[in-house]
Amino acid sequence: MSTTQQNPAGPSSVTNLEQARERRARALLDRRDELARRWAQALSHNRPDADDLAYEIAVVEEGISKADPSTFDALFREWIVADASRLHEPGTMTGSCVMCDVARGGVA
Numbered sequence: 001m002s003t004t005q006q007n008p009a010g011p012s013s014v015t016n017l018e019q020a021r022e023r024r025a026r027a028l029l030d031r032r033d034e035l036a037r038r039w040a041q042a043l044s045h046n047r048p049d050a051d052d053l054a055y056e057i058a059v060v061e062e063g064i065s066k067a068d069p070s071t072f073d074a075l076f077r078e079w080i081v082a083d084a085s086r087l088h089e090p091g092t093m094t095g096s097c098v099m100c101d102v103a104r105g106g107v108a
């Protein structure tokens with residue numbers, strides 16, 4: 001007879017819960033960063049999907065705020081500065097913008 005059944009309320013489940021929470025927060029932060037990069041490029045090039053991306057960012061930020069309020073509070077101002085620094089005039093070629101690279105013919 002096997003006695004290897006684990007207690008789901010054991011000490012390790014608390015750790016697993018915490019790790020799952022951190023993984024989820026990390027995934028949301030990565031998702032926000034990717035959306036913000038795409039949003040800045042879309043807005044800089046006057047593309048209509050900028051509004052949709054801004055909405056998606058707001059949804060992800062709300063998720064971060066609920067999952068990890070202290071991280072949200074710590075990063076919110078950094079996001080604003082980082083997002084603003086990613087914006088550029090459409091005619092200005094930058095090395096970090098996919099749409100600028102395409103316009104420049106660099107991706108060929």
Ligand SMILES: [Zn+2]
Pocket residue numbers: 041044045088090092094097098099100101
């Ligand atoms: Zn660009």
